[in-house]
Amino acid sequence: MTHTLSVWxxxxxxxxxxxxxxxxxxxxxxxxxxxxxxLGMRAGELFVCYLLVGAFGLALEQSAGQIYPQGWEFYATTGALFLTLAFPGFVYRYLFKRRG
Incomplete structure (x- = not known):
């Protein structure tokens, strides 16, 4: 598997x-x-999903070669990215007005 495919x-x-x-x-x-x-339950589930995706990424990195050690900056950045990716679901659940 190529690195580009792993990233995507x-x-x-x-x-x-x-x-x-x-x-x-x-x-x-x-x-x-x-x-x-x-909302608190959903936030907890979001954190668990973040950990699962992180473990998946770590497994892909391990299969490609040596795992590079990360600092707190990496986890802060990926956490912010994960919250940004969750925005469409949040809008759908809490901000989108449904008729009926």
Missing amino acids: LVLTAALLAANIPFVNNRWLAVIPRKEPKT
């Missing part, structure tokens, strides 16, 4: 995972819930 794969996974908490009421899109999730 991680970005696509991040886009999908960042919006999962906002488009359905299941935990991680798998476990059904009887009650709707609160």
Whole structure:
């Protein structure tokens, strides 16, 4: 697998995972819930999704060769990017006015 394909794969996974908490009421899109999730639950699920995508990216980096050590700046940047990717789902869930 090429490095370019790995980058696009991680970005696509991040886009999908960042919006999962906002488009359905299941935990991680798998476990059904009887009650709707609160914003705090969705934020916690968003953090878990961030960790899962990070683990996926780490696995792809390991398969490509040696893992490069990262500092706090890397995690701050990727966290901000993940929150930015979650914005469409947030708008759909909380700001989009539905008629009916």
